[in-house]
Amino acid sequence: MAEKTVVQASNFVRNIIQEDLAQGKNQGLVATRFPPEPNGYLHIGHATSICLNFGLAADFSGTCTLRFDDTNPEKESDEYIQSIKRDVEWLGFEWHGEERYASSYFDTLHGFAVELIEKGLAYVCDLSPEQAREYRGSLTEPGKNSPYRERSVADSLDLFARMTAGEFADGAKVLRAKIDMTSPNMNLRDPIIYRIRHIHHHQTGDKWCVYPMYDFCHGLSDAIEGVTHSICTLEFEDHRPLYDWFIANVSAPSTPRQYEFARLELNYTVTSKRKLKQLVDSAAVTGWDDPRMPTISGMRRRGYTPAALRNFCAATPVARSKGITDVSRLESAVRDDLDSKAPRAMCVLDPIKVTITNWSADDVKTLVVPVHPKDETMGTRELTWTREVYIDRADFAMQAPRKWKRLAPQQSARLRGGYVVTCNQVITDADGKVLELLCTYDENTLGKKPEDYKVNGVVHWVSASHNLPVEVRVYDRLFNDENPDGNKERDFTECLNPESLQVISQAYAELGLASGTVGQQYQFEREGYFCIDTDSTADKMVINRTVTLRDSWGK
């Protein structure tokens, strides 16, 4: 089946690039970058950034690099680097050249810092963190100059060299840019550009004990890579003057421009690496790849597809106004992609036994049905029809409501792909719980409508004797509250949904599923989309519910 074309939502960055190109800026080049800090797993918010940066580069025949913004070794690790690379690749993007590391620019960056000192635009400051905070002033009051601000160039040069050589303890001194302590923009009040950290770095080992701060490192790394359009989120808007200041005051090899857009917010979801890490560390979920997590690895395990995520991102407008996107948009992107790709199968999650009284117990019939109702290139599959079958408890009602299209006493329904059956008798236990349905089948209804009566319902089923018992994990949203961290009075973990995972230890799938391998996706007809989980063993297949089908009947 052909790939659907996805509507590309508006994108103000795209417009800016088109104008730049029209004016011949940047020699007609477009270069972007995706710059994660390797301090956690990527989530749905990063997916929008990835799609934006790689997508823009692809659309304008440009390049997009993957650069690890690894300036804070304390929180970073190789595990995160590996997961990030895997996630970007899985999404279907290829970064330009080898992956980059800001840490591999440390020599150049250090040189830029020296250059600033030589120009009298940076100085070594001995203020303690507490003192520095006092000197910084507040949002409404200007800051005061540090007593070390007028230190001579020679002294700062010497001190910075000794900082770099490891002569001072963590926090003893910092290198600061000399800008304006009275600026209404806090970022310009002599920001710190290097701090001392005697700590092993996952890439550079013990080579350095001074590490550059984000503002200094990021823009200049962009300049080193020849990035033309540096796209980040809105909270960095106030940093832009600083971004430009560093590039203007150092012999930067190019002049990238920063553009900010509103990060993606999803309702019923938390997207903050810190909070996601908290969920993992507190065992509220089983790991970064728990299928309930909004991480890329979690969504992958849940059964979301790269195309679904890409389509979702492409259809998400890139704007400068903040808004909360409805998760239903994500879910509809998943359904939309899986509908055409997922083979169909049947699985009964909550069984009631049905005995077809006019079908012989030793008669086992093979039915051949299409794998996909609209795509015959996907072939056919076999179902086993026997005297005893299971249907779902939800598909039978003692008292059929109005417009009921399923089974009920004296009512008929088709067992999908098989015959029409009529329920003649209901066997219940002392409490009235339905134990078994006694039905008769109509032999003239295989592959055709009954001649003298109408059947409006179709119900999924599986043979009670020829099936594959599986464990099914049914997921619901992780949080009950639409805005988990919208209330400052309570911790976001207080609105964790206690029923976000329901384990059905024994469900019954059609036999054909036995050949499925980990990651294989299916549509269980009338139930939803499912995939085989990594927890599956030779003895027990574990299946995740990715998302339900749209349901206009209601639950």
Next chain:
RNA sequence: UGGGGUGUAGUCAAGCGGUAAGGCAACGGGUUUUGAUCCCGUCAUGCGCAGGUUCGAAUCCUGCUAUCCCAGCCA
């Protein structure tokens, strides 16, 4: 009380002086051996509020208001 942003339907948004795109959600209807998919249709006399400029304003001007971000040696 400083600075920087943003307010268009339930929701997210386009719109850039010429008479309010689109998506999701919702609601009707058609097809259907999945209450799915698919297909049709409905959904802003109005763009945060109040003035002003103009033949004409969501778009320009003035004032107001709401809301978000910034005082890490985090990114």
